[in-house]
Amino acid sequence: MKLLLLGATGLVGRKTLELALSSDIISNVIAPTRKPLPTSEKLVNLVGADIQALVPALMSHKPDAVICALGTTRKAAGSKEAFRHVDYDLPLALGRAAYAAGVQTYAIVTAKGASSGSRSFYYRTKGEVEKAVREIGFRSLTICRPSLIDGSRNEVRGAEHAALMLLRFLAPVLPEQFRVNPAEAIAAALLDAVVVANTGCRLINSQEMN
Template sequence: MTKKAIVIGATGLVGRAIVQQLVNTDYIGKVITLTRRSSPHSSTKVLNQVVDFDQLDNYLSLFDGDFLFSCLGTTVKQAGSINGQRKVDLEYQFKAAELAAKNGVSHYLLVSSTGANGQSNNSYLKMKGELEHRVSQLIFKRISIFQPSLLLGERTQIRLGEKMGCWIMPIICIIPFLRRFRPITGEQVAAKMVSISQREGASREFYRLDEIFIK
């Protein structure tokens, strides 16, 4: 029997790759993408639904499936402030997870970050750590959290800081003790997430950088 996957953040680097890889699998019969603006896909497996993320409670019925892939993310510059970034990276994702848990979605898969820590002095790592903690309290049969480092790949919007990091980090990470910070492509993260969704696993599991790379 084929299953249904829900993807939020489907227009981002990892989300786009997840949608395409799910389309190419036999075990997924339908992919629901929830986006702020219309985002059609060439595959008949994909159903795009435009939602208001500030009013997600109005879309409870859309969070009905077997998997929720949560890949939302923005930058302070795009969001306009730290609070704006928290709304996208933390509040929207947590609300989506709550609705999925309420609807009985069994497997929740989250893109977090290396160094995520709710006690961190870094606002980005703090919000990622807070999200990890909050979703871990929800009633899902299985939660898989992925903690990649800098993500490489073609984005719809250029992020200057990430662009510079893409040039510098592969060189710096030749140094052995810095290898844990080496960049990874969005395609690689997506491949690991899709792979994990196809097999049994623990009820709560973390995949850190070295565990995300597929040899």
């Protein structure tokens, strides 16, 4: 299986890349990034500042499935528009391009609380991208909705870090749905979803990724 991985440099994306490269089922991982990744025999790393400009080259490798682990925060992106570009425009544009190229399997990470009717810009955007991706028509679609994601990031997110510390401390007494989700568990769920590729749309909630 050839896997197109979007967001390979992020927390979940890095873990997904590690699992995919070590999997006997995955023959190649096609990963577009802004900066080069460490080389690997199974890795096809296309580098460019504009991922959308890489679409023709990405599709020329004929991926069998797509995992979208793209995601940022408004603070890190710098504006609402920049955040929406990463969390809505890119997943949708790459999803449509993949579907047009014959790909029928797609998995995406959004967030617990995602809703197109949310008052929160963050959760509303996540809900809107879920809705838009559903409408593309993939035979097999998986949507992962993690809570706070636990792992070592390349960027510092102060408020998120403080919340993670508190939730880790309270983990033994918290119900499963309120616990943090390890990046490794989310990555494993994503990879398993595209390998199995069950027909229809499946939601994987946070309590399934602990």
